[in-house]
Amino acid sequence: MSADQSSPSLSGEQFVASLNEENRTALERLGRLSSAGKTPHELTVERLLRVALKNELEASEIAAIWMTTTSELDVKLAFARQCGDEAKHFRLIAQRLKTLRVDPDRIDPREGGYSALFEYLRQLQSTAARVAAGQLTREGIALVRNQCFIEFCEARGDHETAALYRDEIQPDEQHHHELGRRLLTRYAVAENEQQVARQAARHTLELAEEIQEMARLKAGISRAPGC
Ligand SMILES: [Fe+2]
Ligand SMILES: [Fe+2]
Numbered sequence: 274m275s276a277d278q279s280s281p282s283l284s285g286e287q288f289v290a291s292l293n294e295e296n297r298t299a300l301e302r303l304g305r306l307s308s309a310g311k312t313p314h315e316l317t318v319e320r321l322l323r324v325a326l327k328n329e330l331e332a333s334e335i336a337a338i339w340m341t342t343t344s345e346l347d348v349k350l351a352f353a354r355q356c357g358d359e360a361k362h363f364r365l366i367a368q369r370l371k372t373l374r375v376d377p378d379r380i381d382p383r384e385g386g387y388s389a390l391f392e393y394l395r396q397l398q399s400t401a402a403r404v405a406a407g408q409l410t411r412e413g414i415a416l417v418r419n420q421c422f423i424e425f426c427e428a429r430g431d432h433e434t435a436a437l438y439r440d441e442i443q444p445d446e447q448h449h450h451e452l453g454r455r456l457l458t459r460y461a462v463a464e465n466e467q468q469v470a471r472q473a474a475r476h477t478l479e480l481a482e483e484i485q486e487m488a489r490l491k492a493g494i495s496r497a498p499g500c
Pocket of ligand 2: 329332358359362442446499500
């Protein structure tokens with residue numbers, strides 16, 4: 274880890290620009306991993322939508338946990354909005370599964386436990402770290418993974434699921450990511466806050482890449498959408 278990028282002379286804006294740049298490189302790699310290799314025939318849109326339910330639930334729940342323990346009013350309300358949006362995504366995906374003749378009431382996305390990313394995010398205490406990891410970075414990851422999923426849906430001829438992601442879910446994820454950028458500019462001003470924010474963003478990307486690699490190796494579900 275280079276200390277030079279966390280120089281105390283960075284303003285909030287400079288810090289966020291540098292973190293975004295660092296994220297961009299990692300996200301490009303994640304995008305390549307997500308769309309790498311052939312997809313097995315048994316990998317279906319339905320199967321990936323089940324994974325999506327889990328991701329949406331976790332994103333909603335993290336935002337809810339953080340909302341109650343964040344004192345900055347604008348950040349608290351940003352988490353509230355995110356919590357509601359991710360729950361809405363859950364509902365839209367459940368409806369789509371129903372149309373695809375999968376009964377969503379028979380799916381409990383908590384089965385198998387919460388992900389390592391969820392466990393990592395939930396214990397973050399610093400507002401700057403939460404915004405950097407949970408909004409700026411995680412939502413950046415979601416944008417990349419959802420785009421891979423949209424392409425997968427189109428390739429399989431499922432234009433409705435592709436449209437749901439492109440027209441309804443992605444604009445919300447983009448908004449969460451932008452909120453993260455704005456709030457981080459405001460709250461990652463002190464050097465120590467910038468350091469914990471950068472570390473949290475890095476670890477979030479590492480966990481996402483690990484999850485991606487495990488998904489590819491174990492079940493061929495690397496096209497799964499984010500949150
Ligand atoms: Fe989101
Ligand atoms: Fe979402």
